[in-house]
Amino acid sequence: MSDFKVRKLESGHARIRNVPIAVTPEGFWCCPSPAVLQKTLKNTNHHHNKHKKPTSPAPPSLPPEIPPIETQIELVAETPDPVTAPDPSPETQQRKISVGFGRPETSDLKVVLYGKEGISVSISAHKEVLSENSSFFLEKLGIDSWVTCIELSDCDDVEIYVETIGLMYCKEVKNRLLKQSVPRVLRLLKVAESLGFKSCIISCLDYLEAVPWVGEEEEESVLSSIKALQLNTNYGTSTTDSNYNNSVNNIYQASPLLRRVVSSDTTTPPTETLSHIMDMVLKSTDERARREMKTLVLKLLKENNLWISGSVDICAETLYVSCRICLEVLLDSFKQASEPDFAGNSLENRNTVYKKINLEADNVLWLVEILCDRNAADEFVMIWADQDELAQLHAVLPVTCRHVVSRITARLFVGIGKGEILPSKETKSALLNVWLKPLMHDYNWLQHGCRNFDRKIVEEGIGRTILTLPLEEQRNILLAWLGSFLQAGDSCPNLQRAFEVWWRRTFVRPYVADRN
Numbered sequence: 037m038s039d040f041k042v043r044k045l046e047s048g049h050a051r052i053r054n055v056p057i058a059v060t061p062e063g064f065w066c067c068p069s070p071a072v073l074q075k076t077l078k079n080t081n082h083h084h085n086k087h088k089k090p091t092s093p094a095p096p097s098l099p100p101e102i103p104p105i106e107t108q109i110e111l112v113a114e115t116p117d118p119v120t121a122p123d124p125s126p127e128t129q130q131r132k133i134s135v136g137f138g139r140p141e142t143s144d145l146k147v148v149l150y151g152k153e154g155i156s157v158s159i160s161a162h163k164e165v166l167s168e169n170s171s172f173f174l175e176k177l178g179i180d181s182w183v184t185c186i187e188l189s190d191c192d193d194v195e196i197y198v199e200t201i202g203l204m205y206c207k208e209v210k211n212r213l214l215k216q217s218v219p220r221v222l223r224l225l226k227v228a229e230s231l232g233f234k235s236c237i238i239s240c241l242d243y244l245e246a247v248p249w250v251g252e253e254e255e256e257s258v259l260s261s262i263k264a265l266q267l268n269t270n271y272g273t274s275t276t277d278s279n280y281n282n283s284v285n286n287i288y289q290a291s292p293l294l295r296r297v298v299s300s301d302t303t304t305p306p307t308e309t310l311s312h313i314m315d316m317v318l319k320s321t322d323e324r325a326r327r328e329m330k331t332l333v334l335k336l337l338k339e340n341n342l343w344i345s346g347s348v349d350i351c352a353e354t355l356y357v358s359c360r361i362c363l364e365v366l367l368d369s370f371k372q373a374s375e376p377d378f379a380g381n382s383l384e385n386r387n388t389v390y391k392k393i394n395l396e397a398d399n400v401l402w403l404v405e406i407l408c409d410r411n412a413a414d415e416f417v418m419i420w421a422d423q424d425e426l427a428q429l430h431a432v433l434p435v436t437c438r439h440v441v442s443r444i445t446a447r448l449f450v451g452i453g454k455g456e457i458l459p460s461k462e463t464k465s466a467l468l469n470v471w472l473k474p475l476m477h478d479y480n481w482l483q484h485g486c487r488n489f490d491r492k493i494v495e496e497g498i499g500r501t502i503l504t505l506p507l508e509e510q511r512n513i514l515l516a517w518l519g520s521f522l523q524a525g526d527s528c529p530n531l532q533r534a535f536e537v538w539w540r541r542t543f544v545r546p547y548v549a550d551r552n
Contacts, residue, residue: 136160151194169204171232366396397440421466442478453497480527499534
C-alpha cells in the first residue's frame with residue numbers, strides 16, 4: 037500500500053508530522069479526530085517557540101473495528117521562518133491533510149473539506165464513484181463535467197465526511213458499520229443524508245434497527261435523527277433530488293425501527309392496555325412482585341404525567357371501578373372476620389381472611405395514590421366517608437389486621453392538607469366524623485408497624501382538615517381529640533398546632549374585634 041503525501045502548497049518553511057491512519061483493501065480511511073489534530077498543533081507551536089526540533093507526538097488510538105495497516109499520512113503545518121518572522125499563533129495556523137481513495141493514478145477529482153479549528157482536508161477521488169453513490173456529487177458534476185475540484189465549507193464533522201466518502205468505495209457498507217457505536221452511526225447517517233448517499237442511509241437504518249438503544253438519551257437521539265431525515269428537503273428541486281427525496285421518505289416509512297416506539301395496532305386503545313396492566317397488578321398473588329410493580333407503575337405515571345398531558349387518557353371511571361370492587365371485597369372480608377364463630381376457625385383460614393384484608397386495603401391505597409397524583413381523588417373522599425358499615429366493623433377486628441385501613445384515611449388527610457384533594461365542607465365533616473376515631477385507635481400501631489409512615493405530615497394534614505370547617509365543628513372535634521390525647525399521649529395524633537389556631541380564633545380575635 038503506497039503512502040499519501042502532501043506537497044507544499046505555499047512558500048515558506050514547513051514542518052512535516054506523521055499521523056498514523058488505518059486503510060482497508062477497499063480504500064477505507066479513518067481520519068484522525070480534531071482533538072488529535074489540535075494536540076499535534078499545540079505540540080508543534082510549543083517547540084517552535086523554543087526553537088527546538090519538533091518530536092513526533094504519540095500516535096492516536098485507532099478504532100478497534102478497523103485493523104491498522106502500516107501506512108502514513110502527512111500533516112502539513114505552514115510555519116514561518118522563526119528567524120525572520122514572528123511566532124505564529126494557533127488561530128492563524130492551518131492544518132492541511134491530503135487523502136486518496138482508490139487508484140491514485142486514475143483520480144480525476146479533488147474534494148476539499150473545510151472544517152472548524154482550521155482543519156482542511158483534500159481528498160483525491162473519482163467522479164464516477166462519487167456520482168454513482170451520491171446525488172449531491174451527481175448534481176454538482178452534472179452541471180459542469182469539466183469540474184475538477186469541489187469545495188465544502190463549514191463542515192461540522194470533517195472526520196465523518198471523510199469516512200463517508202471512503203464508504204463510497206466499499207462494496208458492502210453495512211459490514212463497515214459492525215461494532216460501531218450508535219452515536220457514531222448517527223453521525224454517519226447525518227452526513228450520508230446531506231450527501232445523498234442512499235446505500236449508506238439504508239445501511240445505517242438497518243444497523244439502528246438491529247442494535248439495542250441504550251438509555252432514553254440515545255433513544256431520543258435516534259428518533260430525532262430519523263425525524264430530521266424524513267423532513268429534510270435536501271438540495272433544491274431538481275428531478276434527481278426529487279427522486280432521491282421520495283426514495284429516502286419511502287425508506288423512512290418502510291423502516292421497521294420505529295416500531296419500537298410507535299405501535300401499529302389500532303384496535304387496542306392505550307387506555308385499555310393500561311387498564312389491563314393495572315388489573316393484573318391488583319390481582320397479583322405474589323406479594324413482592326405486586327409491591328415492586330405498584331411502585332414502578334406509580335413512578336412511571338408520575339414521571340410521564342399522562343393524564344394531564346393527554347397523550348394517554350387514564351380514564352378516571354376505570355380507576356373508580358377498581359376502587360369500588362376492592363372496597364366491596366374489603367367489606368366482605370371485614371364481615372367474615374367479625375362473625376361470632378370466626379375465632380373458632382383454623383389458623384390457616386383466619387390468616388387467609390386477614391391477608392385478603394391487607395391485600396385489598398393496600399390496593400385501595402395504591403389507587404388513592406394515583407388519584408391524588410392526578411388531582412382526581414375528590415370523589416373517592418365522598419365514597420370513603422360513606423363507608424359507615426366498614427367503620428363500625430373496624431372496631432371489632434384486631435388492630436393487627438385492621439390498621440391497614442387507617443392508612444387510607446391518613447393518606448386522604450395528607451392529600452387534603454397539601455391541597456391535592458379539594459372536597460366540600462360537608463364531605464370533610466363526614467370524613468372526620470366517620471374515620472378520625474378509628475385512625476386514633478390505630479395510631480400507635482401505624483407509628484410502629486408501618487413503613488414510610490410520617491407522623492408529622494399526617495398530623496399536619498388532620499389539623500389543616502379540621503381548621504377548614506366552621507368554628508363550632510372545630511371546637512367539637514378538637515375537644516374530643518383533647519380528651520383522647522390526655523389519656524393516650526403519643527399513641528394519639530398530636531394536633532396541638534391546630535388546637536392553638538382554634539384557640540386564637542375562639543378567645544383572642546373577639547377581644548381584638550371589640551377594641552377596634
